[in-house]
């Protein structure tokens with residue numbers, strides 16, 4: 550079964566801090582190895598991340614992310630089911646978004662809790678709009 554987790558968090562450091570690059574590098578290499586895909590949106594003071602893949606792998610990585618002192622998670626939702634991957638083009642895509650966009654998304658997600666597919670479509674549109682990278686990570690890992 551495919552497992553997807555979406556969360557929003559307040560970052561400890563502002564965007565551009567040296568830890569941002571470290572997070573992204575770690576995420577891309579670990580996710581590629583485990584066949585996870587996803588996207589990280591970075592607003593000046595927040596993160597919004599979607600992670601998808603095998604249940605056990607997503608859960609394992611997510612338990613590390615929850616403990617990471619670089620942020621404090623404020624909202625988390627997950628979905629288990631046969632839905633297709635939505636972020637298969639990225640082992641962990643990355644895009645900078647304006648603070649206002651981040652705040653708006655955080656509100657939208659709270660309101661859309663029951664409508665998972667819609668939530669992911671919204672997120673994917675924004676990821677694609679702001680992203681300038683493509684980094685397929687799913688070929689090597691499990692489906």
Ligand SMILES: Cc1cc2nc3c(=O)[nH]c(=O)nc-3n(C[C@H](O)[C@H](O)[C@H](O)COP(=O)(O)O)c2cc1C
Nearest residue numbers: 572575576579580596598610613614617619620641
């Ligand atoms: C916003 C944010 C997103 C992250 N995303 C990932 C990710 O997708 N995959 C990953 O392996 N680590 C991610 N990390 C890093 C983990 O929290 C953790 O530092 C990393 O897995 C290394 O853990 P370890 O030091 O216990 O080995 C993220 C951290 C932050 C703050």
